[in-house]
Amino acid sequence: xxxLACDIGGTNIKLGLVAQGRVLQSTSLPSxxxxxxxxxxxxxxxxxxxxxxxxxxxxxxxxxxxxxxxALVDRQRGRILTEHGKYCDGPAVDLPxxxxxxxxxxxxxxxxASLALIGEWRNGAGRGxxxxxxxxxxxxxxxxxxxxxxVLRGRHGQAGNLGGHLVVNFDGRAGPxxxxxSVESESSSLALPEIARSLPGFxxxxxxxxxxxxxxxxxRLAAENDAGAVALRQRTLAVWSALVISLIHAFDPxxxxxxxxxxxxxxxxxxxxxxxxxxxxxxxxxxxxxxxxLGDNAALLGAEWLLQERFE
Amino acid sequence: xxxLACDIGGTNIKLGLVAQGRVLQSTSLPSxxxxxxxxxxxxxxxxxxxxxxxxxxxxxxxxxxxxxxxALVDRQRGRILTEHGKYCDGPAVDLPxxxxxxxxxxxxxxxxASLALIGEWRNGAGRGxxxxxxxxxxxxxxxxxxxxxxVLRGRHGQAGNLGGHLVVNFDGRAGPxxxxxSVESESSSLALPEIARSLPGFxxxxxxxxxxxxxxxxxRLAAENDAGAVALRQRTLAVWSALVISLIHAFDPxxxxxxxxxxxxxxxxxxxxxxxxxxxxxxxxxxxxxxxxLGDNAALLGAEWLLQERFE
Numbered sequence: 001x002x003x004l005a006c007d008i009g010g011t012n013i014k015l016g017l018v019a020q021g022r023v024l025q026s027t028s029l030p031s032x033x034x035x036x037x038x039x040x041x042x043x044x045x046x047x048x049x050x051x052x053x054x055x056x057x058x059x060x061x062x063x064x065x066x067x068x069x070x071a072l073v074d075r076q077r078g079r080i081l082t083e084h085g086k087y088c089d090g091p092a093v094d095l096p097x098x099x100x101x102x103x104x105x106x107x108x109x110x111x112x113a114s115l116a117l118i119g120e121w122r123n124g125a126g127r128g129x130x131x132x133x134x135x136x137x138x139x140x141x142x143x144x145x146x147x148x149x150x151v152l153r154g155r156h157g158q159a160g161n162l163g164g165h166l167v168v169n170f171d172g173r174a175g176p177x178x179x180x181x182s183v184e185s186e187s188s189s190l191a192l193p194e195i196a197r198s199l200p201g202f203x204x205x206x207x208x209x210x211x212x213x214x215x216x217x218x219x220r221l222a223a224e225n226d227a228g229a230v231a232l233r234q235r236t237l238a239v240w241s242a243l244v245i246s247l248i249h250a251f252d253p254x255x256x257x258x259x260x261x262x263x264x265x266x267x268x269x270x271x272x273x274x275x276x277x278x279x280x281x282x283x284x285x286x287x288x289x290x291x292x293x294l295g296d297n298a299a300l301l302g303a304e305w306l307l308q309e310r311f312e
Numbered sequence: 313x314x315x316l317a318c319d320i321g322g323t324n325i326k327l328g329l330v331a332q333g334r335v336l337q338s339t340s341l342p343s344x345x346x347x348x349x350x351x352x353x354x355x356x357x358x359x360x361x362x363x364x365x366x367x368x369x370x371x372x373x374x375x376x377x378x379x380x381x382x383a384l385v386d387r388q389r390g391r392i393l394t395e396h397g398k399y400c401d402g403p404a405v406d407l408p409x410x411x412x413x414x415x416x417x418x419x420x421x422x423x424x425a426s427l428a429l430i431g432e433w434r435n436g437a438g439r440g441x442x443x444x445x446x447x448x449x450x451x452x453x454x455x456x457x458x459x460x461x462x463v464l465r466g467r468h469g470q471a472g473n474l475g476g477h478l479v480v481n482f483d484g485r486a487g488p489x490x491x492x493x494s495v496e497s498e499s500s501s502l503a504l505p506e507i508a509r510s511l512p513g514f515x516x517x518x519x520x521x522x523x524x525x526x527x528x529x530x531x532r533l534a535a536e537n538d539a540g541a542v543a544l545r546q547r548t549l550a551v552w553s554a555l556v557i558s559l560i561h562a563f564d565p566x567x568x569x570x571x572x573x574x575x576x577x578x579x580x581x582x583x584x585x586x587x588x589x590x591x592x593x594x595x596x597x598x599x600x601x602x603x604x605x606l607g608d609n610a611a612l613l614g615a616e617w618l619l620q621e622r623f624e
Contacts, residue, residue, distance in 0.1 A: 072595065081595060147467075147471060152459075154443065154459055154460070154563065155442070155459075155460055155564055155566065156595075156596040157564075158561070158593075158596075159562070159563055159564035160562070163561070163562070165557075166478070166557075166558045166561055167554035167555075167558050168480065168481070169481060169482055170481055170498065170550050170554035178593075179557055179591055179592065180591075181480075181554065182557075186482070238482050239482050241482070242482035242493065243479075245479050245491055246478045246479050246558065246562075249474035249475070249478055250474070250478065250558075250563070251466065252466030252467055252471035254467065279491055279492075280477075280491065281470075281474060281477055281490075281491070282470070283384065283393060283394050283468075284393070284468040
């Protein structure tokens, strides 16, 4: 089959035409997530049609369109369940009806982290393993779980996707948009500036010169032995290590995949998280930790499996 | 059907004859868990046979025997997977073969926390709800999960059963038999004495007079306004609240059941944990928190469903 794939993010919407585990064509457009989703549907549709023209086909000739969306979703009904200041009208938009009207093809909606994990499972670093957890380290921290070959979803679409809100500090700081002491409140990009300021070495650190502190800056300065950045990197890796251990104890995976832009520093991150995984209780053997292989294409490459699961 | 049920604990082995969601007869014998399990099988079998005689039946006339065991188990093969200083030969014992040879009936093995949750689900505080998490607060802290009407188990029998080892303090203390900063290391009975000594009010507290500190003493003295006990109770409830939030974010339950001997203080514990549940992210509605209803009989009352699931 040839499938359309659409990975809707906070900054960009990535579109692809995929077949047999390969991205044939791809493009992206600005997400415009401060505007209603309904306003983005026409440019999105036109971009899909242009993409198909380049490959000498049409959306209507595709087996369907898979959409990854950065929120909790109701997969059965194809509806967005939650809204976090992006695409304020998301929950009111009937995406399957839109795809049916415009192209007469089925649309499958999935949480973005789950769709990226499906892509890595079928075509990337999760191949050959039916018990997987994926952690995506971005502005927020997303997780997804495949357990005995099934995507874990739960009654309300929450199971497995809220690892960023597991509590790793029962006495911890409140964070923006999350519970006190959660992984996100203790390590998300949004929380980084406040955490940095609380560290003793901060005033003498070159971190003070960074206008918008993010992981990239922390890992870059830590690699240059800036003491404040080293301390912040160590604290952040301790939080992520706690997450790894909790995810192993919760979900019984055989492999943990880690994705997100900061995985350019995979050579530092993966060994630390692998060490954490070794301290978890797994009498059956050893959970491996690996970087995702597919980068930005992971969600696009989950499209074919998702459409097959939903409509075959 | 009439089923034999056997709940093997660290202190006692509880036996029951159950039918239609009721315990017809029950008895218990000392666990003798410092000895090999094989040595306990003859007294255990004789106790089952005596129990059946009281009800004018025999084990061979029962539909089967369900066994809850305090370890990770391989449900398919009916084997104990792990050993924690109790019944050192557990993993070598073929319980299904034993039941077949002695009585020619099938034996279904389950983790003890999962079997107690099954009992509450079919016959107790979980009735009518197919998305449940149970927390058992004992010497250790056990958890079990039912997700969309299926007992969560995972590839190696670990999924859902290791909630006591979720990390709630990424910078936390090492604990006996668990990872640093886990729920058990921060709040199990085994860790209580050390945690108590670390609290500022401890030297002036009547806790100092308790030879073997346990939750019962902490909650009793806290109810009498002993300041050290109040501080320790508050810290413990903060740890369990973090566990509740993490379990909601991991597993998407609609109801959380809490069991264990300390639930004699349910009037103090349940409102605090219910408050924690309200702070979790559940846009679909509200997770309720309730005390288990079946007490020591919970695992026995899971026997019928387990045997049906396994052998029908």
